[in-house]
Amino acid sequence: MVRQMKRRQQVRRSLLLAAMLIFPLIYYYLSPYLIVEASARGIVNGSFIVFALLLVSGLIVGRGWCGWVCPAAGLQEACLAVQNKPARTGRLDWIKWGIWGVWIGVIAALAFAAGGYRVIDPLYPNGAWISIIEPAGFMIYYVVVGTIVWLSLVFGRRAFCHYGCWMAPFLIIGRQVRNRLKLPALHLQAKPAACAGCNICTRNCPMSLDVMQMVKSNALEDPECILCGTCVDACPKSAIAYRFSSIRVQV
Ligand code: SF4
Ligand code: SF4
Incomplete structure (x- = not known):
């Protein structure tokens, strides 16, 4: 039984490690910026679709995405090797809701100004299934990765999940609806x-x-x-x- 339990955590950590390693390939599907740019053009892009799916997944498996498959989670669990202090929770968890509320408001306003969504293009903007296909694409990627790692190293375990994640609210909303x-x-x-x-x-x-x-x-x-x-x-x-x-x- 104990061995079975340990194996479950090994599988979980392996999934997170794999997700972390392929993050540059799938980054556009989780991008908080591209959904803004696409909405201003009336396009339902890849990250729009993924965020909608996260909302639905919250109905069934709560924040299981965060625990088992999110690339940002893989990055943060890797940071545990050097920084394992608990993060402060409670009221500080509301920071991400403030960021998320403004972000969703901007997306809705831009989509409204564009006359609504008229096109579905999961491969926006580069027309490729792989996100980063040229060196310049790594610039924003490294900024995002650097922010996630910095938060974890300074504020403790999975601080990005608590304070800055733009995906967590979709999952929490799904979970609250389910409840x-x-x-x-x-x-x-x-x-x-x-x-x-x-x-x-x-x-x-x-x-x-x-x-x-x-x-x-x-x-x-x-x-x-x-x-x-x-x-x-x-x-x-x-x-x-x-x-x-x-x-x-x-x-
Ligand atoms: S404190 Fe936690 S780990 Fe210890 S017996 Fe209770 S539930 Fe289990
Ligand atoms: S987040 Fe904490 S309480 Fe929830 S399943 Fe993991 S260890 Fe348990």
Whole structure:
């Protein structure tokens, strides 16, 4: 059982590493800038489509994207080797919502000014499936990568996920909609009586959540939980488990 759990985290880290390595190839599909440029021309581009899919995925697997396949997550988990202090959470998590709100407002305004969306072009702007096909394309890529790494190194574990990620709100909105509609989805379930209070889950949570307290109060549903399963696999008492069902939460 223990070996099976360790293997799950090895698979997860391998997926994140692979995503990190192919980031230059898929960068345009996650670009926060190209959706702005394309919207001003009435074009539904690749990142528009991906962000819509992230919203839908939030209905089923919450922030599983962040925990298992996001290239930015791979970068940040690589940073854990040199900076593993917990990031400050709580009110600071709202920073990303402020950035996201302005960004979405600009996109909507530009699309409105362009007369709405008239064209679907997933390969905008270079007509290629691969994002960066010339050296100049690496310039913006390196700025994005540098920002993600800098935030993690200065502010702690996955600070970019907490404060700056433009994709996280789509996933959180999907998750909140699911919770309100009580749709069946992947989530964590606690067994408070089994918890020994060792705090291993809190110490290892890559999102710096107070997992032990969440278990004790039987409230594991948190917008910042990325369903990485680190706590599930680290708990010596099996007090946390994955479940796929509808959940009752206060939203
Ligand atoms: S690792 Fe398990 S037993 Fe230890 S505090 Fe967390 S939930 Fe409780
Ligand atoms: S609470 Fe558990 S599943 Fe959620 S982010 Fe923390 S370690 Fe991962």
